[in-house]
Amino acid sequence: MAQAPAHADQIIQARWIAPVEGPARLLNDHAVVISGTRIVDILPAAEVGRRWQATETLRLDNHLLMPGLINAHTHAAMNLFRGLADDLPLMTWLEQHIWPAEGKWVSEQFVGDGTRLAAAEMIRSGTTCFADMYFFPEAIARVATEAGLRASLFCPVLDFPTPMGQGPDDYLRLATAAADNWRHDPLISVGFGPHAPYTVSDEPLQRILTLAEELDCQIMMHVHETAGEVQGAVDAGGERPLARLARLGLLSPRLLAVHMTQLTDDEIRQVADTGTHVVHCPESNLKLASGFAPVEALRTAGVNVALGTDGAASNNDMDMLGELRTAALLAKGVAGAADALPADAALAMATLNGARALGLDQLTGSLVAGKQADIIAIDLSALETRPVYDPIAQVVYAAGREQVTHTWVAGRCLMAERQLLTLNTGRILRDTQTWQENINA
Structure with a gap:
């Protein structure tokens, strides 16, 4: 009898994953599974449905997922x-x-x-x-x-x-x-x-x-x-x-x-x-x-x-x-x-x-099961980063920060599709303008 899928909070499927640590330099068509603040699994996207079900699933077909x-x-x-x-x-x-x-x-x-x-x-x-x-x-x-x-x-x-x-x-x-x-x-x-x-x-x-x-x-x-x-x-x-x-x-x-x-x-x-x-x-x-x-x-x-x-x-x-x-x-x-x-x-x-x-390498810095889900997604579909022969080299030598579409810390999404979710952009711009005027004066 097949075992029922385990529950997770989020599943993020991506075209590529760069774990930075571990045996694989680059993973193709894989998913990161998040429960609470932590990564609980990284596995091929084709297998994720049999092993996990999640409250939220995000597919990023043109993106590289990597540690923040x-x-x-x-x-x-x-x-x-x-x-x-x-x-x-x-x-x-x-x-x-x-x-x-x-x-x-x-x-x-x-x-x-x-x-x-x-x-x-x-x-x-x-x-x-x-x-x-x-x-x-x-x-x-x-x-x-x-x-x-x-x-x-x-x-x-x-x-x-x-x-x-x-x-x-x-x-x-x-x-x-x-x-x-x-x-x-x-x-x-x-x-x-x-x-x-x-x-x-x-x-x-x-x-x-x-x-x-x-x-x-x-x-x-x-x-x-x-x-x-x-x-x-x-x-x-x-x-x-x-x-x-x-x-x-x-x-x-x-x-x-x-x-x-x-x-x-x-x-x-x-x-x-x-x-x-x-x-x-x-x-x-x-x-x-x-x-x-x-x-x-x-x-x-x-x-x-x-x-x-x-x-x-x-x-x-x-x-x-x-x-x-x-x-x-x-x-x-x-x-x-x-x-x-x-x-x-x-x-x-x-x-x-x-x-x-910083003494935090047991918590963050790589995408490994058990670590905190500090993750970013970079869209490599822009003409400035095509064609993609090596996604890691493309990020280092060609990608710009405007191609970062999502940012997560401890499983919490701080930006989705370039929209800030925790900070008020209008307030920040108003406060900055006030300081500029004061300092200029």
């Missing part, structure tokens, strides 16, 4: 500063434009409205999880929850006053409070975000390391972003920033070192040996002329390299598909090898590697 993109480093609220200070080197950009603007405008309201604008852009671009390092992290958490996005929040720590506090004592107090307040939320995690070696002294860094171990959380820091940063550290203290972080014990699987454009061969080996993660932000680095991260050398050494957009004030978008293409092309130019960072590895960098860096 993971933006492993951004400053979401800075979307409100998009285009404010273009075509400037990093320190001029920071010291003469961004820091003064933040001092004047940043507040919980600014952070909430800016993050909401960014959340809408991320959902429409296929990002399902973002790692944020910005002021008022609980305001970011509230908007991420409203939007339905998964978020890892790294509370900023600096030696000097900002709109959020007077110094390290204030920042660490706010960080530990946020970690406590959000510790039971399934989509939110909280860690520490010391800004950079040149803005945080030894004593706060040692306290951060102790607290991170006590709370079992990650640390994110801008490291070796420019040659000037490295030379300045050598001139001031006689050692390169990475050597100082190693001396303090920060190099470990807890650390996400962002940018890392200035690395010696010995430093690459040290990063690999300590299990430190690197977050590559190619478009921001290019725009600020900061340098080129040696991605292929890092990968060859065994370093986990994730991908981030950085903030929209220095990118100027949060388009992870665009970032993915730039990363794949730039890696070839830097390495001088056409086979450097091939399409599959680039896709992993934007998904599973990001999850691994």
